[in-house]
Amino acid sequence: MTCSQCGSDVAAGWAACPHCGAPQPGSGTQEAQAQAPHSAQVPPQYSAQAPPPQSAPAAAPAFNFDIKRLTRDDQIVGGASLLLLISLFLPWYTASFGGASASLSGTGGHDFLWIVFILALAAVVYMILKAGFETLPFDLPLSPDQLLLVLTGVNLVLVLIAFLLKPGTGATLINVSVGWGLGAFVGLICAIVAVVPLALPLVRARNAGR
Numbered sequence: 001m002t003c004s005q006c007g008s009d010v011a012a013g014w015a016a017c018p019h020c021g022a023p024q025p026g027s028g029t030q031e032a033q034a035q036a037p038h039s040a041q042v043p044p045q046y047s048a049q050a051p052p053p054q055s056a057p058a059a060a061p062a063f064n065f066d067i068k069r070l071t072r073d074d075q076i077v078g079g080a081s082l083l084l085l086i087s088l089f090l091p092w093y094t095a096s097f098g099g100a101s102a103s104l105s106g107t108g109g110h111d112f113l114w115i116v117f118i119l120a121l122a123a124v125v126y127m128i129l130k131a132g133f134e135t136l137p138f139d140l141p142l143s144p145d146q147l148l149l150v151l152t153g154v155n156l157v158l159v160l161i162a163f164l165l166k167p168g169t170g171a172t173l174i175n176v177s178v179g180w181g182l183g184a185f186v187g188l189i190c191a192i193v194a195v196v197p198l199a200l201p202l203v204r205a206r207n208a209g210r
Helices: 027-035 072-087 113-132 144-164 182-209
Strands: 091-097 100-105 176-180
Touching: 072 113, 072 144, 072 182, 091 182, 113 144, 113 182, 144 182
Parallel strands: none
Antiparallel strands: 091 100, 091 176
16 A cells, blocks of 8 residues: 555555655545444334333223122022012011002102112112122122121111101001001011121121120
8 A cells, every 4th residue: 555645655544744744645544444343224123212011001891790609698688678678679567547548659658768779779789799899899898798788787777777767657547557568567577688798797707706
């Protein structure tokens, strides 16, 4: 290679002429290319600036009704609550006067029995959800047994009051006889049956602790 400045011979790879000191074209580029690492495409998953992979959102549990998810006690509580709900619209009270007779439903005789309707409906809906999901898609304020015991216990108290407190009690009715209809007996029995499977384990545990 010949120096471009003085015309002297310069060995290949020299950055400057040994005679005049002039830099030689191409030598710096070749050296930089020799020392520079080979560029390679870094996969995004190994890049420090690449965002971490995000996990896919968990799918919502699917509803699939399976009666086998309900225990025997669950089926008793759910069935009794459903019948109690239906009984509220059956004749709870009968009245006879002057050879005529009439009947009155539970909710027609006492407005507070609508509370029983709501609580019994809540118990039935809970049983449907429990049979439809392996894991409930929401949290309960109490344990399932405690929540059901509260619902069925309140229902039993209200139904018992409605059973004993017939419409017209305390009023002066002449030649009017007020009695109970089929709905009152069905409702009272269902209210008792619904609470027994939940209250019985508590009674046994209390007796065992004595």
